[in-house]
Amino acid sequence: MLSSKFRFFQLSLSLSSSSPKPPKNAIFPQIVAIRARIRSQMGSPAYTTSSRLLFRQLFEKDSSTYTYLLADTSHPDKPALLVDPVDKTVDRDISLVKELGLKLVYAINTHVHADHVTGSGLLKSKVPGVKSIISKASNAKADLFVEPGDKIVFGDLFLEVRATPGHTVGCVTYVTGDGPNQPQPRMAFTGDTLLIRGCGRTDFQGGSSEQLYKSVHSQIFSLPKDTLIYPAHDYKGFSVSTVGEEMQYNPRLTKDEETFKNIMANLNLSYPKMIDIAVPANMVCGLQDVESKAL
Numbered sequence: 691m692l693s694s695k696f697r698f699f700q701l702s703l704s705l706s707s708s709s710p711k712p713p714k715n716a717i718f719p720q721i722v723a724i725r726a727r728i729r730s731q732m733g734s735p736a737y738t739t740s741s742r743l744l745f746r747q748l749f750e751k752d753s754s755t756y757t758y759l760l761a762d763t764s765h766p767d768k769p770a771l772l773v774d775p776v777d778k779t780v781d782r783d784i785s786l787v788k789e790l791g792l793k794l795v796y797a798i799n800t801h802v803h804a805d806h807v808t809g810s811g812l813l814k815s816k817v818p819g820v821k822s823i824i825s826k827a828s829n830a831k832a833d834l835f836v837e838p839g840d841k842i843v844f845g846d847l848f849l850e851v852r853a854t855p856g857h858t859v860g861c862v863t864y865v866t867g868d869g870p871n872q873p874q875p876r877m878a879f880t881g882d883t884l885l886i887r888g889c890g891r892t893d894f895q896g897g898s899s900e901q902l903y904k905s906v907h908s909q910i911f912s913l914p915k916d917t918l919i920y921p922a923h924d925y926k927g928f929s930v931s932t933v934g935e936e937m938q939y940n941p942r943l944t945k946d947e948e949t950f951k952n953i954m955a956n957l958n959l960s961y962p963k964m965i966d967i968a969v970p971a972n973m974v975c976g977l978q979d980v981e982s983k984a985l
């Protein structure tokens with residue numbers, strides 16, 4: 691496969707060999723044309739353009755979990771939030787927040803995880819002022835509870851809350867705002883509801899394949915096709931997808947509902963190794979709260 695640098699070089703060459711040497715003042719439109727050709731050959735960009743949004747995708751390898759850091763860097767306070775922090779990587783996340791000069795305000799969870807302990811409790815104990823967030827429908831403990839239609843505001847940016855039950859009863863998807871100054875394309879943090887070319891299992895924690903199917907089709911596939919999909923996990927090496935791509939290629943969710951339910955009933959996955967520790971800990975916002983409750 692060609693590296694993008696090499697592709698650029700090739701495209702520059704082919705463009706100059708097929709056209710006469712341009713006058714000096716015509717070079718800028720040529721660069722614009724080359725960039726447009728690269729973009730069209732590479733498909734949708736896997737990034738969002740916004741002058742204000744700082745975005746980082748972070749990984750925890752033991753549970754193959756993605757944590758996302760978002761901040762409004764145009765706001766004087768540089769308010770930041772973490773989506774689905776993991777206890778094991780909290781120190782890494784705090785260092786990054788400090789290095790970038792951000793003010794962490796929220797630790798947000800898409801759901802009560804079964805495979806790892808949330809970093810929300812540790813973040814709250816290590817960074818004064820951080821508030822934990824989870825959906826009201828999860829019945830878990832947190833500082834703030836969100837419901838469908840709520841907005842989580844950080845500076846002049848916001849995340850919209852969409853109810854996407856199915857993997858668990860309280861699963862939500864957080865979608866970047868729609869409006870002036872909000873990132874384009876939009877970004878959807880789907881938790882375990884929609885994975886890249888897959889989806890969350892539905893065999894515990896109040897899971898339902900019927901609900902998951904409806905959630906994805908009504909709440910995620912209804913977003914603009916260029917909306918970027920950022921899941922909570924990936925087991926195959928993917929990092930980002932789009933609504934359009936999943937609508938076309940997701941091997942489970944492109945099927946009709948009956949076929950989907952049949953696929954989900956026959957996944958035969960073993961239970962997550964951490965489930966007996968993770969679920970009770972996450973119901974109280976992370977291990978720290980479990981310890982303080984026990985005192």
Ligand SMILES: N[C@@H](CCC(=O)N[C@@H](CSS)C(=O)NCC(=O)O)C(=O)O
Pocket residue numbers: 753803804805882888889890891892923925957959960961962963964
């Ligand atoms: N082996 C892992 C757990 C893998 C797993 O079950 N992943 C979940 C999301 S975390 S609860 C899932 O929904 N997977 C769907 C799939 O199709 O893989 C462990 O032991 O932790």
